[in-house]
Amino acid sequence: MDKNIKLQLSVLASIVILALSSCGGGTTASQSTPEQSDGVVRVIADDTQKFDQERYTASPGVVEIEYILDGFQAHNLLIEGFEEDLVLEVENGETATGSISLEPGRYILYCDIAGHREAGMEAQLLVE
Numbered sequence: 308m309d310k311n312i313k314l315q316l317s318v319l320a321s322i323v324i325l326a327l328s329s330c331g332g333g334t335t336a337s338q339s340t341p342e343q344s345d346g347v348v349r350v351i352a353d354d355t356q357k358f359d360q361e362r363y364t365a366s367p368g369v370v371e372i373e374y375i376l377d378g379f380q381a382h383n384l385l386i387e388g389f390e391e392d393l394v395l396e397v398e399n400g401e402t403a404t405g406s407i408s409l410e411p412g413r414y415i416l417y418c419d420i421a422g423h424r425e426a427g428m429e430a431q432l433l434v435e
């Protein structure tokens with residue numbers, strides 16, 4: 308992978324981390340970012356067959372997921388045990404969105420294309 312793409316990825320990842328961490332405090336509601344008030348979970352995938360984070364968080368209820376492909380390889384996103392309810396598919400830099408109703412708990416996000424989950428396309432989704 309060339310350096311520019313890597314740099315872009317790490318910049319993107321840090322933006323997401325910042326966005327998430329800035330609203331992780333809980334009590335400072337007035338500081339919440341648009342992403343958090345939307346309740347949107349943003350998952351970024353790339354051509355290295357990894358998600359941008361190992362853990363995502365969401366609030367219980369209808370959880371909106373935005374699946375962003377920063378690359379070209381086809382990927383999908385499913386939630387273990389809820390494969391019938393949500394499948395997001397992307398390729399060639401697409402973004403797919405979908406929503407699912409989730410109760411508090413810990414869920415597993417993964418890509419079910421052969422070999423991808425094993426390569427690292429698996430992450431936790433903490434709903435609390």
Ligand SMILES: [Cu+2]
Nearest residue numbers: 382418420423
């Ligand atoms: Cu994949």
